[in-house]
Every structure is written in structure tokens, then in C-alpha cells.
Amino acid sequence: MQPAQIVSLTLRDQHPRAVDMREEILSGLRTAQKTLPCKYFYDTRGSKLFDAICELPEYYLTRTELGIMETHAANMAAALGADVLLVEPGSGSSLKTRPLLDHLSRPVAYVPVDISRAHLLDAANRLNRLYPDLEVLPVCADFNQSFEIPTPRRRASRTIMYFPGSTIGNFEPKSAIQLLKRLRRLSGSEGGLLIGVDLRKDKTVLENAYNDSEGVTAAFNLNLLQRINRDLEGDFDLARFRHHASYNADEGRIEMHLVSLDNQTMHIGEECVRLRENEHILTEYSYKHTLTGFAVLASKAGLAVQQVWSDDRRWFSVLYLSAV
Numbered sequence: 001m002q003p004a005q006i007v008s009l010t011l012r013d014q015h016p017r018a019v020d021m022r023e024e025i026l027s028g029l030r031t032a033q034k035t036l037p038c039k040y041f042y043d044t045r046g047s048k049l050f051d052a053i054c055e056l057p058e059y060y061l062t063r064t065e066l067g068i069m070e071t072h073a074a075n076m077a078a079a080l081g082a083d084v085l086l087v088e089p090g091s092g093s094s095l096k097t098r099p100l101l102d103h104l105s106r107p108v109a110y111v112p113v114d115i116s117r118a119h120l121l122d123a124a125n126r127l128n129r130l131y132p133d134l135e136v137l138p139v140c141a142d143f144n145q146s147f148e149i150p151t152p153r154r155r156a157s158r159t160i161m162y163f164p165g166s167t168i169g170n171f172e173p174k175s176a177i178q179l180l181k182r183l184r185r186l187s188g189s190e191g192g193l194l195i196g197v198d199l200r201k202d203k204t205v206l207e208n209a210y211n212d213s214e215g216v217t218a219a220f221n222l223n224l225l226q227r228i229n230r231d232l233e234g235d236f237d238l239a240r241f242r243h244h245a246s247y248n249a250d251e252g253r254i255e256m257h258l259v260s261l262d263n264q265t266m267h268i269g270e271e272c273v274r275l276r277e278n279e280h281i282l283t284e285y286s287y288k289h290t291l292t293g294f295a296v297l298a299s300k301a302g303l304a305v306q307q308v309w310s311d312d313r314r315w316f317s318v319l320y321l322s323a324v
């Protein structure tokens with residue numbers, strides 16, 4: 001065993017303020033269809049539960065995408081070119097980034113951007129040890145809001161936004177286009193976007209991925225209420241809710257809910273929230289795309305598909321897009 005190296009990482013903190021979270025959550029619970037923004041899943045416990053989801057036999061996404069990355073990283077690195085600045089919004093554990101970092105030619109810096117501060121620092125420290133020559137510049141931010149990309153020591157040939165994990169699946173088409181436009185702008189005219197997109201497939205495979213037999217996804221979903229209790233002085237009783245996830249084939253998306261088991265009144269600080277028996281709180285959409293459908297979406301954001309990599313079953317895809 002090597003002794004732990006002393007690393008000095010500076011975290012750029014652009015984390016949204018707690019009041020913003022409170023307002024956003026309350027306004028979501030005041031609409032006819034109650035909703036909770038899925039980005040709030042990722043507190044420290046939620047990020048850990050998500051990592052556990054990625055290991056589940058039913059959750060094919062991470063495994064399949066990592067396989068694609070490992071098989072095609074050399075090709076991807078060639079497409080991206082040398083001396084790139086690699087920015088990853090929603091980097092989490094930066095799991096899928098390693099094959100890319102292993103193959104990129106002289107990357108100028110890696111900028112992981114994540115809303116979970118502890119998780120981000122862990123991942124950044126790990127990468128710093130694994131890639132001592134790479135400048136790692138973590139930014140703690142909600143990538144849905146504007147954030148600043150730090151300037152690396154060395155000048156980059158171009159900025160590549162790396163957006164793996166089918167995170168884009170959380171966005172309804174209109175917001176997905178808006179987000180893709182922002183990512184295009186952030187990467188600049190010479191830049192590009194490497195994005196992981198989950199594809200449509202058999203309904204049973206999809207529903208099993210969001211209803212695992214160990215109940216980890218249920219715990220991940222319910223943790224959102226736990227988090228509200230802790231961070232916003234809530235009094236949700238987790239035992240009075242159940243997890244529900246189903247595939248809506250017409251819309252091409254998994255819909256995840258928390259279902260109230262009875263009529264109940266909860267509080268968030270001073271505010272009251274009432275739920276009827278069987279009322280659903282929508283917590284997440286997870287869109288599944290077709291390759292042609294996604295190309296159309298991307299074109300509406302001014303992006304053109306340059307290359308597509310996939311697995312043998314065509315369950316997942318990684319696309320390289322650039323500004324038209």
C-alpha cells in the first residue's frame with residue numbers, strides 16, 4: 001500500500017442556497033400534479049444510493065454505458081482530439097470518465113460539476129491520485145443553473161462537455177433542447193458534446209430497472225422525503241408512502257412517483273402539505289430515446305450528430321455532437 005498522497009484541491013462552490021431549494025420544493029408541492037425536482041435526490045445519502053443502483057443486476061444502464069466507453073474510448077478520444085478541456089455536468093462518482101481519461105491525448109483539465117459537495121470532493125480526490133498529471137477543477141453547482149467553468153493552467157484546444165449516464169433522460173423534450181443549447185454554448189463554437197443516451201427497449205426490462213428486487217430504487221426515491229425532513233424541517237412519515245415506477249410507452253419515459261398510502265397532512269417548516277390517499281407525487285421522468293428521435297432533438301439545439309457508439313443489444317448509446 002502506498003501512503004495516501006496529500007492533495008490540494010480547490011473546490012469552486014456555486015451550490016444553490018437552501019432557501020432556493022425550499023421555495024422550489026414548496027412550489028412543486030402546490031401544483032395540481034405534485035412534483036419534486038429529481039435533482040434533490042442527490043444529497044450525500046442519495047448519491048450513495050444511486051451508486052448502489054448502478055451496481056444492481058436490473059439496472060443495465062451504467063454497466064452497458066461503461067462497456068461502450070471501455071470498448072470505444074480510443075475512438076472517442078480520437079474524435080475529441082488532443083488538449084481538450086473536459087467538463088462533466090452531474091459528474092457524481094465520475095465512474096464513466098476513466099476510460100476516456102485513460103485515452104485522451106494530453107487533456108488540459110477535468111472539470112467535474114456536481115450538486116453533492118461531499119461526493120464531488122471524494123471523486124475529485126480519487127481522480128487527482130489516479131491522474132497526477134491532470135489538472136482537476138471541481139465545481140459544486142446545480143448544472144441547471146448557470147455555472148462558471150474555471151480557467152485551466154494550460155490553454156485548451158477546445159471544450160468538450162461530457163454528459164453521460166442518460167442524465168438528459170430526466171428532461172422533457174422542451175427542457176432537454178434548452179439544456180443542450182446551454183451545453184453547446186458552454187462548449188463554444190469549436191467545442192463538442194459527448195452524451196450518453198438510454199434507448200427504447202422492452203417494457204419489462206425498463207420497468208425492472210426501476211423496480212429492483214432489493215428495493216434500492218425505492219429507498220432512493222423515499223430518501224427525497226427524508227432529505228426534506230432533515231434539510232427543511234419536514235415531518236414526512238416515510239412509512240406512509242410507497243415507491244412506484246412504470247413505463248409510459250406513448251411518451252417513451254419511465255415515470256417515478258411516491259404514492260401516499262392515506263389522507264395525510266405534512267409540514268415543511270411552517271407550511272402545510274396535504275395528500276389524499278393514493279395521490280402521486282411525481283419525482284422523476286427518465287426518457288428513453290430512439291437514435292433518430294434524439295438526432296432531431298439535438299438538431300433543434302443546433303447540434304449535429306457526428307458519431308454514435310452503442311452496445312450489441314442497442315440498449316444504450318453514446319453520441320458525439322458538435323455545433324452546426
Ligand code: AVJ
Nearest residue numbers: 053165166167169170217286
Ligand atoms: C441518473 C437520471 C440517469 O433515470 O435512470 C435511477 C436516475 N432513477 N433509478 C435514471 C435513476 C431511478 C437515473 N439517471
